[in-house]
Amino acid sequence: MISSKNLTLLLAVLIMGFFLISSVSAMDIDDSASVSDSDELSDSSVSLGSHENGVSDSNLNSVESDAGSSNVNSENEVLSTDNTVEDSNLEHDSSIKSSNNLLGASSQSDSDVLQANAKTKTTLKGSSSTVYRGNSYTLTLTDSKGKVLSGQKVSYKVNGKTYTLTTDSKGSTYLQINLKEGKYTMVCSYGGSSIYASSSFSVTLSVLKNPNAFSIKEIEDAATNVKNYVAKNKKLPTTVKVGSKTLKISEFSYLASKAISNLNSNNKGDILLVSGISNRNSSAHSFKSTVYKAQYLDLAKKTISRIESKKAPSTYWSVKDSAGKVIGKSNFNLYTYCFAKILDFHKSKNYLPNYCTFDSGDFAPAKKATTLKGSSSTITRGKSFKLTLTDSSGNVLSGQKVSFNINSKTYTLTTDKKGSAYLQINLKEGKYPMVCSYGGSSKYAASKLSVSLTVLKNPNFFTLKEIEDAATNVKNYVEKNKKMPNTVKVGSKTLKISEFSYLSSKAIKNLNSNNKGDILLVSGISNRNSSAHTFKATVYKAPYVDLAKKTISRIESKKAPSTYWSVKDKNGKVIGKSNFNLYTYSFAKILDFHKSKNYLPNYCTFDSSAFTPLKEATSIKAGSSSIKKGDTYSVTLVDNNGKGLASQKVTFTISGKSYDKTTDSKGVASLKINLNGGTYSVVSSYAGSSTYKSSKLSQSVTVKDTNAFTLGEIEAAATNVKKYVDNNDALPSTVTVASKKLSISQFSYLMTKAVYNINAGNKNAIALPSSLSNCKSEGDSLDATVYKAQYVDLSKRVLSFAESNKVPPVYAKVYSSSGKSLGNAEFDLYTYSFAKILDFHKSKNALPNYCTFESSVFKGSVVPPVNVSSKIPYNSSQFKAGLNEKNTESNIDKYLVGSGQSAITSSIKNLASQLTKGLKTTDEKAQAIYNYVRDEIDYSYYANSKHGASGTLSAGSGNCVDQASLVVALCRAADIPARYSHAKGCTFSSGSNRTRMGSNSREWCLVFR
Known part of the structure; x- marks a missing residue:
């Protein structure tokens, strides 16, 4: 049984629980009963924001805070107002005014509890109790398992106003705080739904001054400074001080355009600078015009939109007149400067001007931006690093000096016609920082490129020791075999003898300059036959170093060594010719000496007797490929220098038979050919001699009969x-x-x-x-x-x-x-x-x-004989009375005017000029014009006129009327008086008195001399 004392206590507890449940229910209703929206940005209100559109600033010292922050009294979390408390030991921070203080009843039976469908508990969490003015306060709604709840309406009540927002896919809403600095009590609440329980909490919100918010006065003062700077320096400053902060010029451009837009709406509130704005190079457009208020406001709005979306201003804007027609393009520098002028005007007049003058002449001509582009960050030793210089339009810039700074040295080169410069990298394998730079010019801006260059091993580099060891082997081989080897092993690679000649000459040149670095073998070197010159002399150091330098130059330019070099004494006098084998062998001896003595010898003995005598190469030059029966076929035998070799036997083989002939003093051998017409293969061969090598020539020769x-x-x-x-x-x-x-x-x-x-x-x-x-x-x-x-x-x-x-x-x-x-x-x-x-x-x-x-x-009989390959013979009998007689007209200027069928077009005038160029007399000029029409204009059969002069020239054909028109026009264009002549009743050489078109008349041109 329950005692009276216990019964009284139980009744008291039940009554308290009833009132407590009633008060919680009432609070839930009150929190959701008064919701209003406002878009006003003022000190007494806040504006609604979303995650996408909210303003944030990465430069702020502290925006977010967690549970351990000293600026926040609690995590701003509260359990839902569900009637069932799962954790009776849950504690709440005393700074949060929560409606979730429920009394647990662990000993109640099911029959003593009001039955209802259980709702899922929810939690609201705020971002921080401290926020910079203009930044957003974030509120996140989750269920009891921590799952975010999207599409739910949550409310913020602050400064006497309530704002309702809907949670996004992350369960969050974002309220931009534009209140003045100070502390505000804010209640955040979720009214719940048929599934989720309601929840709420309150927070004391500290609003701090935003260092990225600027007053109109601060912006206008900065605008005045920008205006004055441009007027003095004819360029924009790179930075601008606005209030107490130094900003990029692109950031000032944003604030100025925003200020102009706001002032036009009579809004003089502070302006928040968006974060992350980058500078952009201004375009090079030139523009001068009066831009009226509506149009410059449009430019300001476009600038705001562009910077907020792209985080960078436009390099230029197209500018329109009051009718909406584009009148030009204003670059970034010009429109930013004009925004400064507009704000400076407002600062003094307290209203926006009706127009603003845009004039790119206020600026010094802008230098065009340039870019340096490197070929690669990885390069094989000995290869060239390619650096290309272009302007902002991608056009290559030739003839410009660019610098490469690498391994503590600077190399300056000039770009070629493709805008490129090539620096050969001979550094040992490894990584090297390299800075490539262009200093700019009066027209182009400077630019720079930094590269971490990785240099890889090149198998075509050889050490001095490897080359000297190979030189010893070459020296020994020649002394044993009295000839040069075809190949030489240098290091681990087998090279052609011409490649060794290059390496040995390069080594001698380098050693003479005290350079013992590795040597790169150039690619594509071909072998050359050595000449047969004999030579014996003592060659001193300066002349043999000179031979080495000439060998290097020859091989690098021609990709093959010289067959011989003229050798000089120490006074510069030529003393003989050393062939390839001899000078290459001598280079080997010099390097073998250096290998043992560690210095270059003062002289070297060049002696061709070290080699078995060489035969000189010969060749047979072809004769004519077409001869007539009974004529001679000739070829020429020459030595390696193209000199004809006399008294040498040449054998001709044709149609299975051979004929021996001896060359004359010019090296020519001839064979008379009496074969029938046809094409024959003729083989000319020279067997050689003790001095000369053999040679052969095969040629197809056409033998023509006399007829x-x-x-x-x-x-x-x-x-x-x-x-x-x-x-x-x-x-x-x-x-x-x-x-x-x-x-x-x-x-x-x-x-x-x-x-x-x-x-x-x-x-x-x-x-x-x-x-x-x-x-x-x-x-x-x-x-x-x-x-x-x-x-x-x-x-x-x-x-x-x-x-x-x-x-x-x-x-x-x-x-x-x-x-x-x-x-x-x-x-x-x-x-x-x-x-x-x-x-x-x-x-x-x-x-x-x-x-x-x-x-x-064809008409009539065959005409008299004529040689068609020459001009038609002159026949004086064709001229009748009235033709080719002395002119009696006093005024012939009328015959200089081109009109009608003989109109003088530009093509006729140009042709007349070409035909008569360099000719002096009227007869010469008229004859040249006549010859051209006769030879180049075909005859066409038709009556009257079809084309006129110009049409006949274009068509390339015409009858006698149109050909006469062309001659007349060309003569008149050449300042020669000319007119038509016309005859009827003509009788032609065929005996007929009618042409194919049925006419018995002819037209021609008469020229006045």
Whole structure:
């Protein structure tokens, strides 16, 4: 039984528990009942922030504090107000006003406790009880297991206002504190949910002055200083003192742009400097203009946004006028200076100016930034470190001096056309700090590059001992074998004798300068045959050191040693020639001496008798690769210096037979060749002698019959035939080929065979049959396209007929690609067509896919004989009364004006200038213009005018009217009076009185002398 005393005590406890539970419930309701938001930044309020947008400053001395901080009375943690307390021994710091002081009842039975669904306990934790003004206070919400709770609403109540924020993915919210310095009581609370219990705590928050917050007055004073500095020094300062702090110029640019933006909104509050702003080089843009208020405010806003997002200002901004049109680009220096001028104006006038003058002339021209880039931080000993200098646009800078400071030495080099300088690194293996620098110029800024250079071992470096040991071996080998070895072992590597010659000459040069460092073997050295010079003399130290230096220079530049050197005495007089074997052997003797004596000898004996006498190399120079039957084929035998060798026997082998000939005083040996036309392999050989080595030459030689012509000769004449027909409507009766006059039938045969041979891949000379008669030309009137297979077949049939009958066919049938007969092509037509085909092959190096056969090209009978390879002979009978007579007109200036069909264009004027350059008389100039039109402008058949002068020049062809127009225009452009002449009722040399177009008139140009 329960005694009355115990019963009374139990009732008291129950009553106290009832009131306690009621008060906790009421506190939970009150804490969540009054929530308001505010975006105002003032001393009486705080602003809402998030983790992403909150302002922080890495330079602050202390922002965060943990449980052991003396600035915080507690961890700012509180258990949830769940009705069940799991740990009755939990203690709370007395500085936290918590609503979680519950009485535990360990002896209660289940029936005595109010049944309810249990909520998960929660904990709120604050970042610190001390915060700098402008920084954020962080609040984190977790459950009983320490798991962060996102998406939950928590409240801050401070300075009479309540702010509600939602926790992020880390369970945190961030409240930016913009209160004035002082202490404030802040209650942080979580109202709970259907799952989580509520929790809260209060903290005495100390707000400290933020050293990165600046007043408008401080910023304006700094702006005045910046303005004055630029006016005096024509450049921006690198740092600016704002208040008591020295800031980077980019940080000032941010504060100035922020101040301008805030003043425009009538906000004169302190401005917080964002952290981490880097300087940027200003661009080199130049700009001068009046920029109005709306536009410079836009620049300020863009600057704020850029710096807050990129942590660096823009190198330039495009500037707009009041209509929104871009009027130029203001670089960083200029727009920052203008921000300073605007704030200086506000400082004195207390309002922002309506405009600001932007003028890059206020600054000294900006030097363009430069960059140095090294090739690698690792390099093999003996290789070169490449340093490249570029400007801010990436353009390489040539002709600039750059320096390399390494191993306590400085080397200055000049950049090449690619902007690079190369420093050979000969340091021993290891790591070396190297500083590369460019001092700048009047145009370019200085730059610097620091490199930790790792030098690796190079297998092509050899010590002096290794070279001297090899020199002893070379000396011994020569003295035993009376010849130079082909290879030499130096250290662990087997080298060519020419490579040893380089190392030994380098060692002698270095030892003469007291340099005993390792020597790098240059790559790619080839062996050279030694000359056969004999020499014996005492060579003193200065001359043999000079030989060593020349050997080094020769091998480094030519990648091969000299076959011999002229040797001088100590007075500088040439005393003989030492061949490669002798001077290399002497270098070996000198180094062997140094190896034993530790100094270079005063002289060295050069004696070619130390070697078995060498035979001098010879060569045979080729003769002509094309000769006529019965002519002589000649070659020239020369020594190593190109000198002809007389009285030496040369053997010619051709077509299985050999012929011995003796060279004349110039080394020429000749053989008369009477073989039939064709290509032969001729082998010319020299067996050598006790002094000279043997040599041989193989050459393909084309032997032409007397009446044989090369493909090039035939094609050149074919072009002349084509031009003649195009101008005269008929074939010439004779053609000159390679200075030999042939009948048109003979030349037709050569062209026919040339077409056939080209198609067969045979480009040998073509022999003309001993007898070939002329023939008539009869056939059908054709206007057909004949394809390659068909015109090659035509050439085969014509060729067969001509060789069998000793006369070309009067006509030959032509076929289409389907095998259908197109008719009989007369002799004139197929001859002209073969000329066109060969002219095409001459320029294109290929046979055309087809050729047009047009009988209309020809009218009337064959014209009188003409040499097509020369100009058409002058025929004085063509001139009639009224032509080429003395001029009687008094005013011929009208014939200098270019108009109509003879308009003078720039191309005609330029051509006239080229054609008459250097010519003095009117006759010479007119003749040059006439010759050009005659030779370069093809004749085309049509009536009247199609092109005029300019069009004819562009087309490269025209009829008599348009060709006359071109001559007139060119003459007038050359300041030569000229006009048209026109004649009707013309009778032509063919006997016809009408042209192909049905006209019996002609036009030409008349020139006034």
